[in-house]
Amino acid sequence: MYAQMIKSTGEGVKSLDEMEPQERAFQERINAGGKIEPKDWMPEGYRKNLIRQIGQHAHSEIVGQLPEGNWITRAPTLERKAILLAKVQDEAGHGLYLYCAAETLGVTRDQMTRDLLSGKMKYSSIFNYPTLTWADMGAVGWLVDGAAIMNQVPLQRTSYGPYARAMVRICKEESFHQRQGFDIMMKMANGTEAQRKMAQDALNRFWGPSLMMFGPSDAESVHSAQSMAWKIKMNSNDELRQKFVDQTAPQAEYLGLTIPDETCKFNEETGHYDFAQPDWDEFFDVLRGNGPCNTDRLEARNKAWDDGAWVREGLMAHAAKKRAAKLAAE
Amino acid sequence: MSTQNEWPLWEIFIRGQHGLSHRHVGSLHAADAEMAIKNARDVYTRRNEGVSIWVVEAAQIAASSPEEKGSLYEPSNDKVYRHPTFFDIPDEVGAM
Ligand SMILES: [Fe+2]
Numbered sequence: 001m002y003a004q005m006i007k008s009t010g011e012g013v014k015s016l017d018e019m020e021p022q023e024r025a026f027q028e029r030i031n032a033g034g035k036i037e038p039k040d041w042m043p044e045g046y047r048k049n050l051i052r053q054i055g056q057h058a059h060s061e062i063v064g065q066l067p068e069g070n071w072i073t074r075a076p077t078l079e080r081k082a083i084l085l086a087k088v089q090d091e092a093g094h095g096l097y098l099y100c101a102a103e104t105l106g107v108t109r110d111q112m113t114r115d116l117l118s119g120k121m122k123y124s125s126i127f128n129y130p131t132l133t134w135a136d137m138g139a140v141g142w143l144v145d146g147a148a149i150m151n152q153v154p155l156q157r158t159s160y161g162p163y164a165r166a167m168v169r170i171c172k173e174e175s176f177h178q179r180q181g182f183d184i185m186m187k188m189a190n191g192t193e194a195q196r197k198m199a200q201d202a203l204n205r206f207w208g209p210s211l212m213m214f215g216p217s218d219a220e221s222v223h224s225a226q227s228m229a230w231k232i233k234m235n236s237n238d239e240l241r242q243k244f245v246d247q248t249a250p251q252a253e254y255l256g257l258t259i260p261d262e263t264c265k266f267n268e269e270t271g272h273y274d275f276a277q278p279d280w281d282e283f284f285d286v287l288r289g290n291g292p293c294n295t296d297r298l299e300a301r302n303k304a305w306d307d308g309a310w311v312r313e314g315l316m317a318h319a320a321k322k323r324a325a326k327l328a329a330e
Numbered sequence: 331m332s333t334q335n336e337w338p339l340w341e342i343f344i345r346g347q348h349g350l351s352h353r354h355v356g357s358l359h360a361a362d363a364e365m366a367i368k369n370a371r372d373v374y375t376r377r378n379e380g381v382s383i384w385v386v387e388a389a390q391i392a393a394s395s396p397e398e399k400g401s402l403y404e405p406s407n408d409k410v411y412r413h414p415t416f417f418d419i420p421d422e423v424g425a426m
């Protein structure tokens with residue numbers, strides 16, 4: 001998902017009996033559906049895991065602006081341009097909500113930014129793919145935001161209060177994103193032959209990477225078991241991926257487009273769509289930094305940070321001067 | 331690197347259209363209050379969520395601590411008579 005491959009303590013889930021009273025009270029509160037708030041006691045692993053997960057999610061929202069920002073100046077109409085601009089601005093907002101949620105856990109925004117820029121912290125693999133044509137704006141909204149929604153909706157019930165509240169805000173805004181993408185796909189799929197081909201090509205390129213967004217199967221993973229006990233992960237990766245395919249396959253059919261997977265068919269017995277796993281070797285390779293755009297994305301973020309330094313510093317100096325002048329006048 | 335000089339954190343409160351009190355909606359970084367209000371406009375009112383914005387520097391907020399839960403809130407636990415449902419009013423009296 002937007003947060004992929006989050007590793008926890010790796011020690012396996014403790015039972016309530018094995019816990020000290022403080023930790024037991026904490027776990028019992030989570031089991032009962034209660035929320036953990038910033039000043040509450042929490043196990044170190046919970047805090048660390050959440051910082052990694054929320055941070056990775058925030059970075060994904062920020063880096064995710066780049067592939068779409070790429071088309072703002074080249075949108076086919078003024079209306080499409082305004083819509084895309086609003087969508088990309090929303091993603092900046094999502095990044096900010098999430099950074100603030102992470103900050104309540106005792107990490108600073110600048111620290112998280114530094115860890116993104118140095119490559120120490122990750123963002124979703126999906127944003128390391130290029131957006132080659134206007135149809136990609138359709139495919140990204142429809143598939144990438146669609147997959148993000150699958151994961152974010154259940155996270156509104158996550159155990160950490162500030163994270164859950166950020167998710168509520170984000171989810172309210174996401175369905176606009178998916179719909180504007182699907183709207184572009186409808187236009188393209190019903191347009192000229194050349195447009196239809198572009199739409200099909202965009203689906204071909206984004207299908208596999210969208211399935212990868214959910215991360216590899218984690219049915220056996222101790223990390224995931226711990227995250228699920230803490231309710232910072234609500235569903236298994238496979239469960240969400242299946243839900244995504246079940247929702248998306250009929251939509252592709254409606255568009256008259258073909259999912260690039262011959263095995264993708266409705267299975268009467270299971271009541272779900274069968275589908276082939278994406279290329280996991282490619283996924284791990286992208287995570288290692290070898291995707292088509294990893295270098296571009298990090299360079300763009302580093303450049304933005306470096307070029308903005310004088311503005312950040314200048315505004316702080318200005319604020320300090322104004323504060324001093326105000327004090328002197330009192 | 332300007333990390334020694336990080337913009338302070340501001341907590342943002344917004345009053346919606348319908349006359350309810352200002353409500354905490356989240357936080358953001360800004361160099362000063364004026365900029366915090368402008369940023370809050372962009373981050374938290376993109377869809378007409380509010381007609382008034384308050385910004386408070388996060389460092390200026392004093393908060394109760396979870397450990398005080400008992401001593402702070404217990405005194406009201408045994409004062410059920412503060413709730414109207416404590417009193418049984420006969421049906422024939424009508425709505426009250
Ligand atoms: Fe988003």
Ligand SMILES: [Fe+2]
Nearest residue numbers: 064091145148
């Ligand atoms: Fe997104």
Ligand SMILES: [Fe+2]
Nearest residue numbers: 091145174177
């Ligand atoms: Fe989105």
